[in-house]
Amino acid sequence: MTQAPILTLTLNPALDMSTEVHELVPNHKLRCTEPLLDPGGGGLNVSRAIKALGGDSLALVALSGLTGDRLAGLIRAEGVTFLSILGPGETRQSLTVKEEASGRQYRFMLPGPVWGEEERARVFTLLHATARPGGFSVISGSQPPGVPLDFPAQLAASMPESRVVLDTSGATLAEVVRNPIPGLEVLRMDGPEGEALAGKPMASREDTAHFAQALVWAGVARMVIVAQGAEGNVLADAEHRFFARAAQVKVKSTVGAGDSFVAAFVLALARGQSHADALALGSAAASAAVMTDATQLCRPEDVMRLLPECGVVEL
Numbered sequence: 001m002t003q004a005p006i007l008t009l010t011l012n013p014a015l016d017m018s019t020e021v022h023e024l025v026p027n028h029k030l031r032c033t034e035p036l037l038d039p040g041g042g043g044l045n046v047s048r049a050i051k052a053l054g055g056d057s058l059a060l061v062a063l064s065g066l067t068g069d070r071l072a073g074l075i076r077a078e079g080v081t082f083l084s085i086l087g088p089g090e091t092r093q094s095l096t097v098k099e100e101a102s103g104r105q106y107r108f109m110l111p112g113p114v115w116g117e118e119e120r121a122r123v124f125t126l127l128h129a130t131a132r133p134g135g136f137s138v139i140s141g142s143q144p145p146g147v148p149l150d151f152p153a154q155l156a157a158s159m160p161e162s163r164v165v166l167d168t169s170g171a172t173l174a175e176v177v178r179n180p181i182p183g184l185e186v187l188r189m190d191g192p193e194g195e196a197l198a199g200k201p202m203a204s205r206e207d208t209a210h211f212a213q214a215l216v217w218a219g220v221a222r223m224v225i226v227a228q229g230a231e232g233n234v235l236a237d238a239e240h241r242f243f244a245r246a247a248q249v250k251v252k253s254t255v256g257a258g259d260s261f262v263a264a265f266v267l268a269l270a271r272g273q274s275h276a277d278a279l280a281l282g283s284a285a286a287s288a289a290v291m292t293d294a295t296q297l298c299r300p301e302d303v304m305r306l307l308p309e310c311g312v313v314e315l
Contacts, residue, residue, distance in 0.1 A: 013041030042141020049263030089113025131159030
């Protein structure tokens with residue numbers, strides 16, 4: 001199957017460790033189960049899920065120190081094609097702990113090393129050399145400490161002929177809405193972030209779709225996606241507003257659901273599928289991801305089985 005090139009960027013990756021304890025008790029030594037290790041970080045997870053779904057991508061990953069070396073080994077073991085960017089300091093780690101007694105999940109995220117001007121310039125040069133005209137470039141996950149709020153705009157400017165997909169949050173998301181990135185293809189956010197930007201609750205999917213399309217009409221992006229968790233996902237472009245329901249599944253962990261959505265959605269677009277079909281596949285991938293443990297992503301057999309449940313309606 002033909003596919004447009006996909007590039008993913010992960011500047012603040014993590015060595016993800018997940019384990020379980022019977023109960024979290026303060027001031028006690030807690031005996032954990034054997035930890036699972038996975039490569040982590042938004043863009044890297046997108047590339048991992050794309051490979052699982054039978055697609056191709058090139059992951060640009062900032063790695064440094066002994067943790068970076070270990071992370072590189074895990075990426076190679078999964079067969080993901082990647083280029084290493086020399087990052088500052090030591091690549092961060094993250095820890096996910098499940099409490100067996102309650103079923104609760106606790107996620108501990110370290111900030112990562114601070115980026116300076118030299119490291120940022122190195123990324124711009126590499127992006128300019130690797131982003132393919134007409135291809136898709138995914139900027140996803142947390143921004144590293146030390147970069148300015150408009151860093152995604154600077155990244156996009158270094159690959160002007162690429163279709164940029166941005167999945168971000170917090171102050172970075174607010175900056176993108178205030179000062180749109182020229183030519184941004186896709187902007188994704190979750191429901192609470194959308195409500196924070198709108199300054200009011202969005203009681204219905206129609207309200208959410210109206211908000212998303214208003215951002216499109218304001219020039220923020222050609223497509224805006226708002227994830228609504230267990231309900232589904234809303235997508236708006238200049239002419240249409242779609243809703244894809246989430247499949248009803250037993251939730252093990254929500255970690256990686258957003259990255260699985262982005263992977264399936266972008267892969268579908270890269271294969272020439274419609275916005276509606278891409279939204280359905282993304283919703284099925286997100287639903288599949290919550291069925292897996294900890295830092296694991298969607299399984300292709302689950303995605304295809306759940307796809308019929310993720311019907312798309314026009315709002």
